[in-house]
Amino acid sequence: MKIDLTDTTASxxxxxxxxxxxxxxxxxxxxxxxxxxVTDEENAxxxxxxxxxxxxxxxxxxxxxxxxxxxxxxxxxxxxLDAEVRVGADAGSGETVVxxxxxxxxxxxxxxxxxxxLPDAPVVxxxxxxxxxxxxxxxxxALAQRRVTDTYASEQPVRDLATRSGTYTPGDTDLSWTxxxxxxxMLAAALDQVACEVRAVEVEGEEFNPSCELxxxxxxxxxxxxxxxxxxxxxxxxxxxxxxxxGPIKLDRADGSLATLSIEGQPDRAVALKRRETAExxxxxLRRLDPDDTYASALRYGVxxxxxxxxxxxxxxxxxxxxPAPVETAAKAPAAQATAxxxxxxxxxxxxxxxxxEAQ
Numbered sequence: 001m002k003i004d005l006t007d008t009t010a011s012x013x014x015x016x017x018x019x020x021x022x023x024x025x026x027x028x029x030x031x032x033x034x035x036x037x038v039t040d041e042e043n044a045x046x047x048x049x050x051x052x053x054x055x056x057x058x059x060x061x062x063x064x065x066x067x068x069x070x071x072x073x074x075x076x077x078x079x080x081l082d083a084e085v086r087v088g089a090d091a092g093s094g095e096t097v098v099x100x101x102x103x104x105x106x107x108x109x110x111x112x113x114x115x116x117x118l119p120d121a122p123v124v125x126x127x128x129x130x131x132x133x134x135x136x137x138x139x140x141x142a143l144a145q146r147r148v149t150d151t152y153a154s155e156q157p158v159r160d161l162a163t164r165s166g167t168y169t170p171g172d173t174d175l176s177w178t179x180x181x182x183x184x185x186m187l188a189a190a191l192d193q194v195a196c197e198v199r200a201v202e203v204e205g206e207e208f209n210p211s212c213e214l215x216x217x218x219x220x221x222x223x224x225x226x227x228x229x230x231x232x233x234x235x236x237x238x239x240x241x242x243x244x245x246x247g248p249i250k251l252d253r254a255d256g257s258l259a260t261l262s263i264e265g266q267p268d269r270a271v272a273l274k275r276r277e278t279a280e281x282x283x284x285x286l287r288r289l290d291p292d293d294t295y296a297s298a299l300r301y302g303v304x305x306x307x308x309x310x311x312x313x314x315x316x317x318x319x320x321x322x323x324p325a326p327v328e329t330a331a332k333a334p335a336a337q338a339t340a341x342x343x344x345x346x347x348x349x350x351x352x353x354x355x356x357x358e359a360q
Contacts, residue, residue, distance in 0.1 A: 001023060002085065002086050004082075004083075008082065017087065017097070021095075033058065033124060033286065035051055036062075036124070037064045038065045038109075040066065044066055046278070048064055050282055051096075051126075057283045060094045060124075061117075062091070062094060065101065068100055078102070080101075080102040082099075122289050125146075145171055147173070148282070149172070151210040152209065161213055162302070164299060165303070171291055173285060178285055184215070187240060187242075196246035196249075202228045203227060203240050204230045204232045204237075204239040204240070205237040214295075216228075217298045217301040219240075221297055238252070250262040257272070259271050259272075
């Protein structure tokens with residue numbers, strides 16, 4: 001069931017939710033949390049589909065906040081809220097409200113979302129794209145107990161990881177971290193089978209994939225050994241190699257679905273390491289709403305402490321982040337201009353021909 005509301009208010013949206021539940025014969029609210037999705041019109045469909053699939057495991061009230069861009073100065077001064085209320089089969093196992101914000105209300109989205117939150121239920125805010133670098137200080141992020149971002153959707157993922165390591169607040173998490181859960185489980189299980197000391201690690205994966213950096217930082221933080229980040233053609237993470245005093249341990253996944261675990265002295269084993277969809281990642285994140293201390297420790301290790309090999313652009317360097325050029329102050333500008341206008345001092349001509357003539 002869908003109810004369209006044009007130029008509406010939050011109280012009218014709440015009334016529409018009650019009317020929709022009564023119309024389909026489910027007046028009681030059986031949802032366990034409120035999921036707020038902050039996205040744009042382009043990515044709203046995919047994000048909402050993933051949230052609806054995850055709601056089969058975690059029934060939730062899903063609020064999709066779409067901030068529409070006003071084209072003219074006159075439109076930017078006029079506030080308007082359009083809403084689409086979905087209940088029943090159109091909303092998965094919960095309720096869905098799509099909120100489209102226009103004009104000045106775009107800068108005050110929290111005032112629209114706050115009356116629609118479920119009472120006495122945790123709040124999770126998810127940014128599929130264009131996430132703030134400090135989610136806890138975002139007005140919508142301040143309402144949530146858990147804040148989910150996805151660095152993989154960023155244009156400069158490595159730099160964003162370095163920034164978020166300094167702005168981390170308990171409750172922050174990243175889907176790039178969620179993607180490596182099977183890898184972390186498999187590597188921990190492999191080390192439990194041997195009594196060896198790890199001396200060095202190499203993490204191999206495609207470029208501009210923050211999951212590779214997060215896995216490398218987690219291994220370096222936990223094992224306290226040098227970790228090298230190398231590049232491959234992907235897809236995603238392709239291999240982890242650990243050098244131990246008992247022989248090498250290797251987890252290799254070349255095709256993105258099936259991996260091979262090799263341990264010295266044991267037969268090779270095939271293990272399933274399928275690349276998961278966004279709905280599976282969100283379902284995993286919603287299972288626990290307490291702060292992820294392991295993620296925080298790996299993030300604070302620092303991406304700039306990893307060794308890198310391969311061709312990495314300077315703007316996305318993994319061995320060290322590119323720093324902006326120093327800004328020339330007003331005091332230095334005249335001096336620089338005078339230096340540019342000063343005549344160039346030329347060196348005297350070479351004396352070698354004169355010496356040859358004297359020798360003759």
